[in-house]
Amino acid sequence: MKKVQAIIIGGGSAGLSAAVTLKKNGIEDVLVIEKDEEPGGILEQCIHNGFGLQTFQEQLSGPAYAERFVRMAEELNVRILLNTTVTKLTADRVVEYVNSEEGAVQVQADAVILAVGCYERPRGGINITGTRPAGIYTAGQAQRYLNIDGYMVGKRVFILGSGDIGLIMARRMTLEGAKVIGVAELMPYSNGLPRNMKQCLEDFDIPLYLSHTVSKVFGKDRLEKIEMVAVDENRNPIAGSEQYFDVDTLLLSVGLIPENHLADHAGIRMDPSTKGPVVDDRYMTSEEGIFACGNGLHVHDLVDYVSLQAARAAEGAAAYLRNGSPKGTPLCIKNGNQVSYCVPSQFYPEDPAEKLTVYFRVRTPMDNQQLVIRSGDKVIRTLKKRKLLPSVMEEAVLLKKDMEGLTEDITVEITEVAS
Amino acid sequence: MMEKELICVNCPMSCRLTVQIEENKVVSVSGNSCPRGKAYAETECIRPERILTTTVRITGGIHRVLPVISESEIPLDRIMDAMELIRSAQVKAPVQVGDVIMENILGTGVNIVAARSMDKFSCSDTSQK
Incomplete structure (x- = not known):
């Protein structure tokens, strides 16, 4: 069997950043495996701007951001295998x-970094009754058809879900001459970034229906009509609130799920709250020498954080290749009150990382709260937070001295500021 | 004096801006985290401007369309006219990122440039386009 020092599965934003970082950390034998015909991943279809402010201190389109990383990888002689699908990982x-x-082909790697990305929740993952006509797409799928393949998917469009891809597609379809009739959002608040609410919906007078969902679709061969209903505080449909819209296209922007068939098969422990692998402070999964990063680990809000976090995972992998696993038994980093998950969710009190950025999301929008990080009853840090939104990834930094010698799990939680 | 709340669209931070307006002039901006936020508030209250991103037809490339971007903001009320013009454009591969695709669009002084490089399609590629 062929041997490679480090294999990175996925040549998108996470995989490219991990590859560049491995090389910079002296790991020479790096192989990136990418299923598409070119590297870059989902960035290639995200032609809108707003990428790279943290990484390059300028605003780039998705393809331009990807190109910077592809050039860096080329300069460092990273091998990228294109048009290649990984079918199994042990x-x-x-x-x-x-x-x-x-x-x-089978290859033995000393270290593997999973940078596999995420997939979109399809129609089958939500309860929309009715027929099975053409014209129902996930938003990202429509985005690919339009921005890479050059095909418009419809003329009169309704969008379910106010995630960023849904909002961006509302603007994109409008610019290309389609009529976007409206966007329905199940929750009483938008799931997209505030800037996208402004520049994708308000700029084009596209109505947003909060606490609404699409309950039924009509049409034999092609979609003809959708039924929208209002929902109550328990997200149950309200009888009598049905509204009908004649549309030929329904785009679904109803959630992203880390892609983890490979990790599952390898027996890697999963975190039910992120649907990605459980990782420690070096981004190593439950299986020795296998690391995870990017949207396959947890769904990020900004690509800049994907690149950053993937670099940390690559540093973890490089350290593992030199020194082996960290010492001791890990403790957990748990999500407490109003926090839906924490990544990474393990650390080594006997051998902590120099600095650990814990990423988390809150469950509901909140104003003027306090972030508390504690180990048992011992408060490590408190931080005031003016505005917290589920659509925005938050972070908390832990230093080596914060983690060293702890005997109890760390909890990250939100508490009300005592006034 | 009029007070207006805005959301800055310059970057994903989406800063919440508070703008004081007097006789159609912006007198103060707060809530911004960088100078871009202030500039955004000033144009937004008078004539909103946006970066435009779209695609143009490309021949001989590995894909059928090439993503393009306006080098800087253009007035929001001209975006649809700009789209009309850009739709008629056609370019030939190869293209380098930053290549000017359309100069001075609608007389705004802003160029539309390639948002990525695109090589020529070669027969050795396994994918057919």
């Missing part, structure tokens, strides 16, 4: 891939 780091030139 706990002892055998990677099986397939492409049209080599057929099915």
